[in-house]
Amino acid sequence: MRSGVDGLPSDYVKILFVTPECYPLVKTGGLADVAGALPMALGPMGVDAQVLLPGYPGVRAQLHSAQRVARLPGLFGGNAELVRGTTAHGLSVMLIDAPHLYHRPGGPYLGPDGKDWPDNHLRFAALSWVGAQLAFGRLGDWKPDLVHLHDWQAALTAAYLRFDKERAAAPPTVLTIHNLAFQGLFEPSVRKALQLPAEAMHVDGMEYWGTLSFLKAGVQWASHLSTVSPTYAREILTPNDGMGFDGLLRARSNELTGIVNGIDTGLWDPETDPHLAAPFSARKLTAKAKNTAALQRELGLPVRSDVPVLAVVSRLTAQKGLDLLLDALPRVLATDAQLVVLGTGDTALEADFRDAAEAYPTQVATVIGFDEALSHRLQAGAHAMVVPSRFEPCGLTQLYGLRYGAIPVVARVGGLADTVIDANEAALHDGVATGVQFSPVEADALAVAIERTIELFRDKVAWQKIQKRAMSRDVGWGSRAAQYESLYAKVLAGRAQ
Ligand code: ADP
Numbered sequence: 001m002r003s004g005v006d007g008l009p010s011d012y013v014k015i016l017f018v019t020p021e022c023y024p025l026v027k028t029g030g031l032a033d034v035a036g037a038l039p040m041a042l043g044p045m046g047v048d049a050q051v052l053l054p055g056y057p058g059v060r061a062q063l064h065s066a067q068r069v070a071r072l073p074g075l076f077g078g079n080a081e082l083v084r085g086t087t088a089h090g091l092s093v094m095l096i097d098a099p100h101l102y103h104r105p106g107g108p109y110l111g112p113d114g115k116d117w118p119d120n121h122l123r124f125a126a127l128s129w130v131g132a133q134l135a136f137g138r139l140g141d142w143k144p145d146l147v148h149l150h151d152w153q154a155a156l157t158a159a160y161l162r163f164d165k166e167r168a169a170a171p172p173t174v175l176t177i178h179n180l181a182f183q184g185l186f187e188p189s190v191r192k193a194l195q196l197p198a199e200a201m202h203v204d205g206m207e208y209w210g211t212l213s214f215l216k217a218g219v220q221w222a223s224h225l226s227t228v229s230p231t232y233a234r235e236i237l238t239p240n241d242g243m244g245f246d247g248l249l250r251a252r253s254n255e256l257t258g259i260v261n262g263i264d265t266g267l268w269d270p271e272t273d274p275h276l277a278a279p280f281s282a283r284k285l286t287a288k289a290k291n292t293a294a295l296q297r298e299l300g301l302p303v304r305s306d307v308p309v310l311a312v313v314s315r316l317t318a319q320k321g322l323d324l325l326l327d328a329l330p331r332v333l334a335t336d337a338q339l340v341v342l343g344t345g346d347t348a349l350e351a352d353f354r355d356a357a358e359a360y361p362t363q364v365a366t367v368i369g370f371d372e373a374l375s376h377r378l379q380a381g382a383h384a385m386v387v388p389s390r391f392e393p394c395g396l397t398q399l400y401g402l403r404y405g406a407i408p409v410v411a412r413v414g415g416l417a418d419t420v421i422d423a424n425e426a427a428l429h430d431g432v433a434t435g436v437q438f439s440p441v442e443a444d445a446l447a448v449a450i451e452r453t454i455e456l457f458r459d460k461v462a463w464q465k466i467q468k469r470a471m472s473r474d475v476g477w478g479s480r481a482a483q484y485e486s487l488y489a490k491v492l493a494g495r496a497q
Contacts, residue, residue, distance in 0.1 A: 155218025233258030
């Protein structure tokens, strides 16, 4: 059998992932975890998945055997090259090494001043354009059967395919919306700089209420749409959660699929996690207490085994509903609980959580920043993960919580509703509860949910049962990757008809 890229058999289905982030190379949120883990999980299912990513600073140095695949002269204002290499965990990645677009201090989307990079339209048009060239097989010897686009930053690929003179030869595309709140909106005048024809800027194209929307281009022109949980897939069809896109999405609702994210159970395994003070598992659950004590010590809280430790690991934005937790805080802390917060985002929320730590030094610890290792230690040490999101496409921290026996306390929305079973009387009786849900998403309901959680925590037998059940939930990628694989097959078959 002839060999494809990296020695894979040539009859493997070839999928190109176009994404603005990918763990462990660059991560600001859950999309990175998905883009790092899903392609790996697809490998055993006969999928040759390659990831295309912008070459942010430091990313190329993390790749093994990086080699130039193609030159990209004059790529949106400068010369660049396409480089292919492998991550430490074996993921095959192609990088767009474009110094004029990506080599600068700051984040993938924001500059050091906390504002969007002024040329973000060019930075992600470049990602999308290179994605389209790869799709046509014009760069190197690898041509995908299908292109999987992730969020607005990659969505313009669908436009470049659509307006290419060889459009008939374009492979089909799947656009996954990881968060509908991010729509890639720009001034309509940037259209020329994107090298797209005037006809693209139409109400049935990427024109969106007087702006130009990258996401809308993808929603219009991708062959199929998906999002990261069945509940979110339904929610975004409604005016309430559709963020202005609900009409467009309703028009394509037959081509919209919701698949819950998995997590990398190798990286997130409390038995082998190198970040932890002590390994533990559902069978050796008592060892979790050592992680709780280590966390309390590390964050300067009183080391006590009798208090429930609640934790938050999150972007600090309105979406995540953490202002509700601040409102509920006096009531929550009156129950003799501790709260640890790891997050970064809105300066006002950062200041509020810092203030809370100052006001309650024996009960609240706040770490502002992005710290992957600490996020593991928090999951290991905490008794409960609090996720009060106003909307949540899937959410990953509750899945890590399940795996680490940190019982999720979640708003009943989106993927949180799909992945946590509320410990109501019936679920407790039937032995299926894995967490606590609350609705409506308001401070009072959150406070009640936390009080219910603490009550359960005080019943050691009931608590251990929930923890063990949570830890035994299937949160890995296996079955979810299989769903993507059958979605790809369906899209490819539709194409063949
Ligand atoms: P979103 O993608 O909306 O930010 P998710 O729950 O899907 O939310 O994914 C968030 C991911 O980012 C998780 O892996 C979480 O552990 C991680 N994360 C969020 N904030 C931080 C932080 N301050 N430090 C370390 N990891 C973080």
